[in-house]
Structures are given as C-alpha cells and as structure tokens.
Amino acid sequence: xxxxxxxxxxxxxxxxxxxxxxxxxxxxxxxxxxxxxxxxxxxxxxxxxxxxxxxxxxxxxxxxxxxxxxxxxxxxxxxxxxxxxxxxxxxxxxxxxxxxxxxxxxxxxxxxxxxxxxxxxxxxxxxxxxxxxxxxxxxxxxxxxxxxxxxxxxxxxxxxxxxxxxxxxxxxxxxxxxxxxxxxxxxxxxxxxxxxxxxxxxxxxxxxxxxxxxxxxxxxxxxxxxxxxxxxxxxxxxxxxxxxxxxxxxxxxxxxxxxxxxxxxxxxxxxxxxxxxxxxxxxxxxxxxxxxxxxxxxxxx
Numbered sequence: 322x323x324x325x326x327x328x329x330x331x332x333x334x335x336x337x338x339x340x341x342x343x344x345x346x347x348x349x350x351x352x353x354x355x356x357x358x359x360x361x362x363x364x365x366x367x368x369x370x371x372x373x374x375x376x377x378x379x380x381x382x383x384x385x386x387x388x389x390x391x392x393x394x395x396x397x398x399x400x401x402x403x404x405x406x407x408x409x410x411x412x413x414x415x416x417x418x419x420x421x422x423x424x425x426x427x428x429x430x431x432x433x434x435x436x437x438x439x440x441x442x443x444x445x446x447x448x449x450x451x452x453x454x455x456x457x458x459x460x461x462x463x464x465x466x467x468x469x470x471x472x473x474x475x476x477x478x479x480x481x482x483x484x485x486x487x488x489x490x491x492x493x494x495x496x497x498x499x500x501x502x503x504x505x506x507x508x509x510x511x512x513x514x515x516x517x518x519x520x521x522x523x524x525x526x527x528x529x530x531x532x533x534x535x536x537x538x539x540x541x542x543x544x545x546x547x548x549x550x551x552x553x554x555x556x557x558x559x560x561x562x563x564x565x566x567x568x569x570x571x572x573x574x575x576x577x578x579x580x581x582x583x584x585x586x587x588x589x590x591x592x593x594x595x596x597x598x599x600x601x602x603x604x605x606x607x608x609x610x611x612x613x614x615x616x617x618x619x620x621x622x
Contacts, residue, residue: 337617339566340578343559348585352593353551360544364417366531367551369522372409374552375560376515383512390509400501404510405517408494409560413522416487422480429583431484433466435492439576442496449571454615462580462612468605469587495572498564507564511557574616584609 350371357367383390393401412432419428436459443449501510538544567575584606590596 334617336566336569337574337578339562340570340575341581341613343563343566344579344581345585346555346559346562347579348582348589350551350555351586352589353547353555355594356547357544357551360538360540361534362531363526364420365414365522365526366534368413368417369519369526369528370531370548371551371556372515372519372522374549375556376512376519378553378557379508379512379515379561383508386508390506391512393505393509393513397501397504400497401505401510401513402517404494404497404501405514406521407490408497409514409518410521411490412487412494413518414525415483415490419480419484419487422477422483427470427476428480428484428487429470430467431481432487432491433463433580433583434485434488435495436462436573436576436580438489438492439495440573442492443571443573446496447499447572449573451573454618455573455577458574458577458612458615461608461615462577465605465608465612466580466583468601468608469583470605471599471601492576494563495567495576498567499572502564502568507561507568510564511560514560515556577612577616580609581613 354364354367357370358364362370380391416428416432419431422428440449440451440455440459444451498510535541535544563575563579570578587596587598587602587606591598
C-alpha cells in the first residue's frame with residue numbers, strides 16, 4: 322500500500338515537471354518569432370507555420386509508431402476540433418490581435434487570467450476542490466505575472482475583450498485536454514489539435530504570401546531551420562509534455578504551474594536581448610516560483 326502511494330506521488334511529481342518544462346519551451350517562442358519576423362512574415366503567418374510543422378511532425382511520428390492511432394471515431398472529432406481551433410488557434414489569433422491594440426504587458430496579463438477560469442471550470446467539470454493552497458498559489462502566480470509584465474500601458478475596450486478571450490480559451494486546453502485523455506493518448510490529441518489549428522490558421526494567413534517569402538529569401542536554410550525549430554521545440558514538445566502532465570496533475574494546478582512561461586520570457590529577454598530586468602520583474606519571478614513551490618509541497622491539499 323505504501324509502495325503504491327509512493328509511486329502515485331512520484332507520478333504526480335513527474336507530471337508537474339513536464340508542465341514546468343512545457344512552460345519554459347513555450348517561453349522560447351519569442352526567440353524564434355523575432356528572427357522569423359525579420360524575414361517578412363507577419364504574426365499570423367508565423368503561427369500558421371508553427372502549427373503546420375507541428376501537425377506534420379506529430380502525424381509522421383504517429384504514422385510510424387502506431388498507424389492505427391490516426392483513426393478516430395466521428396463522435397470524438399468535435400472534442401479534438403475544439404482543442405485545435407479553440408484552445409490553440411483562437412488563443413493565437415485573439416492574443417496577437419490584443420497585442421496590436423494594447424501594450425504587450427496588458428495583453429499578457431489578460432491572457433494569464435487563464436488559471437482563474439481553469440480553477441472555476443475545474444470545480445464544475447471535474448469537481449475539484451478550491452483549497453487554500455491553490456488560492457494562495459493562484460494569487461502569487463497572477464501577481465507575479467503582473468509584476469513580470471510591468472503592468473500599466475495602453476488599454477482599449479476591444480483589446481480587453483480579446484485579451485480575456487485569449488485567457489479563457491488558453492485555460493480551456495487544460496479542461497478539454499483532461500477530457501480527451503480519458504479516451505486518447507497524448508500524441509493523438511496533440512496531432513489532431515495541431516492539424517485543426519493549422520487548417521484554420523492557413524485560411525487566415527494568406528499562404529501564398531508565406532510560400533513567396535520562403536521562395537524569395539536568399540537564406541533559405543536558416544529560415545527553414547527557424548520554422549522547424551519553432552514547430553518542434555516550442556510547439557510539439559511543450560504541448561505533448563503539458564498534455565502528458567495533465568494525466569497526473571489537476572487542471573487547476575497545471576494552469577498555475579504554466580505561469581512559469583511569462584517568467585521565462587522575461588529571463589530569455591534579459592539573457593539573449595539584454596532587456597532590462599527591473600526590481601518589479603525580479604519580485605514577480607519570486608512570486609511565480611513561490612507559487613510553484615507551494616503547489617508542489619508534499620503535505621496538505
């Protein structure tokens with residue numbers, strides 16, 4: 322009995338590690354996006370390339386590893402479609418639209434209201450308890466996100482609505498992913514999610530211009546490597562790890578752990594682009610780390 326309990330705790334601990342690694346990899350998107358933007362690709366086109374590479378890569382792996390894994394019943398398609406178009410594509414479109422209307426810090430804060438929505442939805446869908454520890458961790462993480470993002474800046478009503486929408490749909494991945502895991506392995510979920518996201522985004526991103534950019538550039542190899550890196554290291558790997566982590570981690574806890582992403586965005590900016598690291602940002606990083614440590618204490622709820 323003690324051995325089973327210990328193994329269960331170890332699996333939960335590994336799930337948290339998977340989610341933290343996913344957040345760090347998601348944070349690395351900016352390193353690729355900045356370079357790709359210099360080639361003349363806009364935000365939507367970059368995101369479309371991201372999910373297209375991810376869909377093809379995961380589809381190839383699934384085809385080689387388990388060809389039967391590509392089969393899915395018509396009853397399951399609506400859930401997988403919702404994960405791809407809603408929790409992946411809609412988040413990207415609304416977040417980037419909010420970025421165009423408001424300060425980056427404000428748009429980021431609104432997107433990271435996602436743990437709030439996840440915690441509320443988890444009570445309704447999975448009957449999770451809102452414990453004192455989760456509430457304290459949520460406040461620490463959200464406060465840390467505000468400090469890391471800098472707070473303040475230009476605000477518009479349409480931008481607020483779009484930012485909140487990105488937060489709600491970003492949070493939905495934790496809910497829909499948990500539901501999908503009851504019937505499907507993580508690789509199948511991410512493969513179909515990427516495929517639906519790529520199909521939707523390609524309809525909006527003027528794919529003929531994407532082809533033109535790639536064909537006209539004189540530095541084709543660096544451009545292709547950047548696109549592949551964006552698709553593999555900041556899409557396939559983090560989404561797969563996050564989905565895998567959801568198998569042993571409550572959705573509300575997972576969404577709070579994922580707030581390590583804005584913290585690492587700030588760290589990457591300071592390390593790779595020599596962006597200033599303010600006292601507020603350092604304090605915010607401390608708040609997010611405190612939330613992570615609080616959630617992973619062995620005692621209590």
